[in-house]
Amino acid sequence: MAKEKKDPSEYTVEEKLKALYSLQTMLSEIDKIKTLRGELPLEVQDLEDEIEGLNTRIEKHNNEIEEIRAAINEKRGDIAEAEALIERYKEQLDNVRNNREYDTLTKEIEFQSLEVELATKRIREGNKAIQDKLADVAAYRQTLEERKEDLDAKRTELEEIVEETKAEEEKLREKARSLELTIEPRLLTAFKRIRKASRNGLGVVYVQRDACGGCFNKIPPQRQLDIRQRKKIIVCEYCGRIMVDPELAGVKIEAPEEKPRTKKRGIRRKSAEEE
Secondary structure (H helix, E strand, C coil), X not given: CCCCCCCHHHCCHHHHHHHHHHHHHHHHHHHHXXXXXXXXXXXXXXXXXXXXXXXXXHHHHHHHHHHHHHHHHHHHHHHHXXXXXXXXXXXXXXXXXXHHHHHHHHHHHHHHHXXXXXXXXXXXXXXXXXXXXXXXXXXXXXXXXXXXXXXXXXXXXXXXXXXXXXHHHHHHHHHHHHHHCCCCHHHHHHHHHHHHHCCCCCCEEECECCECCCCCCECCHHHHXXXXXXXXXXXXXXXXXXXXXXXXXXXXXXXCCCCCCCCCCCCCCCCCCCC
């Protein structure tokens, strides 16, 4: 008959502490594996973000170039229309009947000529903007190719490291998941919160030289006694980490060597009589 699984809340404090410390040990091993990968995952992510940004800029510039070209074509149409009006107004000048008609036509020709000049200026500016943007696009494309090469190299390097450590990491993660099922949810959540807030990822530490193994602040003797008794879960009042005694953590603490006593040579004082 299969043994019925014990409810996590029914475990003794000592059993809970052992489970937490074991979980901490496994997670620390996973952290070491991640450290082996170094900054590569972040570098890969940064390169991917940069490549995405370059593609976005190239697409934006290309869209802007198309818009400018469309505007240039529109201005060319305006020039053609204005020049046609100028020609028509010039023909009408030959048939004017009074000064008023002449002035009106002259002003129209002048206005349309200014429109041609303005449109021509806008075309020049548009062509200049297109050249600048094309130069930018060319620079972006060159940078993009370089970043893609960097990304391929980093990905290959990362994949090699991941491949080397994948089996070990999966094994540790599977053990950690199984162990988490033996820890009551409230305690597990608290442990993960403490671990996340800790710079070195340690949520459970053991007492070292009368101090917290996480922040190394001294622990009062009475509190050390409470930790050794394992009757309640105790956290460091300075860093908030859960504390266990070295024996529970499987760490053997060597007793300090006693220094041999040296005999003090007494100083013989002369008595008053000897004097």
